[in-house]
Amino acid sequence: MKLLSSLFADEQVHPELLQKHARIRWKTVAADVIPLTAAEADFPAPKEVTQMLLDQISDGYFFYCSPEGEWELRELVAEISQTRYGIRCQPEHIVLTPGTAAGIWLVVRWLCQPGDECILLDPVDLLFGLAIDSVGARRVYCRVDKNTGQLDVEQLKSLLSPRTRLICLCNPHNPLGLAIPKETLQAIGELALKQNVMVLADEVWHEIIYPPAKHVSLASLEKEFAQHTLTLFGPSKTFGLSGLRIGFLVTPNEKIALQLRQVALQLGMAYSLTLYAQVGAVAALRYGWSWRDAFVAHLQQMRDYCVSRLNRIPGIYCRQPDATYVLFPDISALGMSSQAFADFLLAQARVAVVPGTTDWFGPGAEGNIRLSFATSRFVLAQALDRIEQAVTNYIS
Numbered sequence: 001m002k003l004l005s006s007l008f009a010d011e012q013v014h015p016e017l018l019q020k021h022a023r024i025r026w027k028t029v030a031a032d033v034i035p036l037t038a039a040e041a042d043f044p045a046p047k048e049v050t051q052m053l054l055d056q057i058s059d060g061y062f063f064y065c066s067p068e069g070e071w072e073l074r075e076l077v078a079e080i081s082q083t084r085y086g087i088r089c090q091p092e093h094i095v096l097t098p099g100t101a102a103g104i105w106l107v108v109r110w111l112c113q114p115g116d117e118c119i120l121l122d123p124v125d126l127l128f129g130l131a132i133d134s135v136g137a138r139r140v141y142c143r144v145d146k147n148t149g150q151l152d153v154e155q156l157k158s159l160l161s162p163r164t165r166l167i168c169l170c171n172p173h174n175p176l177g178l179a180i181p182k183e184t185l186q187a188i189g190e191l192a193l194k195q196n197v198m199v200l201a202d203e204v205w206h207e208i209i210y211p212p213a214k215h216v217s218l219a220s221l222e223k224e225f226a227q228h229t230l231t232l233f234g235p236s237k238t239f240g241l242s243g244l245r246i247g248f249l250v251t252p253n254e255k256i257a258l259q260l261r262q263v264a265l266q267l268g269m270a271y272s273l274t275l276y277a278q279v280g281a282v283a284a285l286r287y288g289w290s291w292r293d294a295f296v297a298h299l300q301q302m303r304d305y306c307v308s309r310l311n312r313i314p315g316i317y318c319r320q321p322d323a324t325y326v327l328f329p330d331i332s333a334l335g336m337s338s339q340a341f342a343d344f345l346l347a348q349a350r351v352a353v354v355p356g357t358t359d360w361f362g363p364g365a366e367g368n369i370r371l372s373f374a375t376s377r378f379v380l381a382q383a384l385d386r387i388e389q390a391v392t393n394y395i396s
C-alpha cells in the first residue's frame with residue numbers, strides 16, 4: 001500500500017504535462033491559474049491500462065471493431081455488476097456506449113418523444129438536462145436539499161404525470177457528493193414499479209465512496225426494480241480514464257438491451273466505439289483495483305483537508321461529501337452570485353471553479369460553487385491559500 005500511495009504523492013502531478021494533456025482544464029487556462037473545474041483526476045491512470053494500449057497499437061494496425069463491442073469487455077462488466085454492485089445480469093445485457101455521457105443520451109432517445117417529461121434532480125450535473133432537451137422532452141426538477149442531501153420521495157411522487165417517461169438518478173450525486181441511502185432508493189424503486197416508470201441510475205461515481213458510506217445500486221435491491229432500471233457506469237471516475245470514452249449500460253432485460261443497441265446503431269453511436277477504449281477498459285477492470293483503492297484513500301485525505309480549510313474561510317460553508325471528488329460549498333453569505341464569485345476567484349485568486357448556475361447544475365445550485373479535489377495536496381494547498389487570501393481581503 002505504501003508503494004501504491006506514492007502514486008498520488010505531490011510529485012505525481014506535473015503542471016507542465018497537464019497543461020499539454022488536460023484539454024478542458026489546464027490547457028484552457030492561463031499558466032498561473034489552478035483549474036479545479038472538470039471532474040477528472042490529475043494523476044496518470046493505472047499503468048496496466050497504458051501498457052495494454054501500447055501493446056494493442058504496437059503492430060501499427062488501426063482496424064474497425066464490431067458495433068456490439070468486445071465480448072470480453074461485456075463479460076467483465078456483467079461479472080463486476082454482479083460481484084461488486086449486486087446487479088444480476090449476463091454479457092447479453094450489457095450495452096457499450098462511447099462514454100457514460102453518451103449512455104444518458106441513448107436512454108433518453110430510446111424512451112422519450114417531444115413533449116414527454118423526464119424528472120431530474122436539482123441540483124445535478126448538466127448532462128441530464130442537456131440530454132432531455134436534445135429530444136424535445138421537458139425537464140421536471142426534483143429538489144435535493146443542499147444542506148442535508150435529502151431527496152424527498154413524496155415530492156418526487158407529486159411530480160409524476162401521465163407524460164413522465166423517465167426518472168434520472170445520479171447516485172452517488174454530483175455535485176452534492178451524496179450516496180443515496182438504501183431506504184430512499186427502496187422508496188424510489190417502489191414508486192417506479194407502481195407507476196411503471198423507468199429509472200436511469202447514473203452510477204458513474206459508485207467507486208469513489210468514503211467509508212463508512214456505502215454505495216447501493218437501485219437495481220440490486222429487488223428483481224422487479226432491476227427490470228425498471230437502466231444502470232449506467234464507466235471507468236472515467238474510478239480509474240482516472242475520462243478521455244477513454246467508454247460507458248456501460250446494464251439492464252437485466254434482454255429485450256431492452258436489444259432495443260437500446262438498435263437505437264445506438266440508428267444514432268451512429270455503435271459505430272463510434274473504438275477498440276482502444278475497450279482494451280483500456282478491460283485492462284482497468286482486470287488490473288486497476290489496487291490503483292482505485294489507493295486513489296480513494298488519497299481522495300479521502302484530500303476531502304478532509306479541503307473541507308476543513310474551506311470551513312475556516314469566513315462566509316463559506318462546505319458540507320462533507322461521502323462520495324465523489326467534488327465539493328459544493330455554499331458561498332451565499334458573501335453576498336455574491338455563484339457566477340460573480342467564480343469570476344472573482346479567477347481574477348483575484350487565479351483559481352478556476354465551476355459556478356452554481358442554472359446552466360451547470362439547475363436552478364437550485366445558485367449560492368454554491370463546485371470544485372474538484374482529484375489532485376495533489378500541494379496543488380490543493382496552493383489553491384486554498386489563494387482562495388482564503390482573496391476572500392479575507394474582500395471582506396476586510
Ligand SMILES: Cc1ncc(COP(=O)(O)O)c(C=O)c1O
Pocket residue numbers: 039099100101102125127170174202204233234235236242246247
Ligand atoms: C453524473 C455523471 N455522469 C456522467 C459523467 C460523464 O462520464 P463519462 O466521462 O463516462 O462520459 C459525469 C462526469 O462528470 C458525471 O458526473
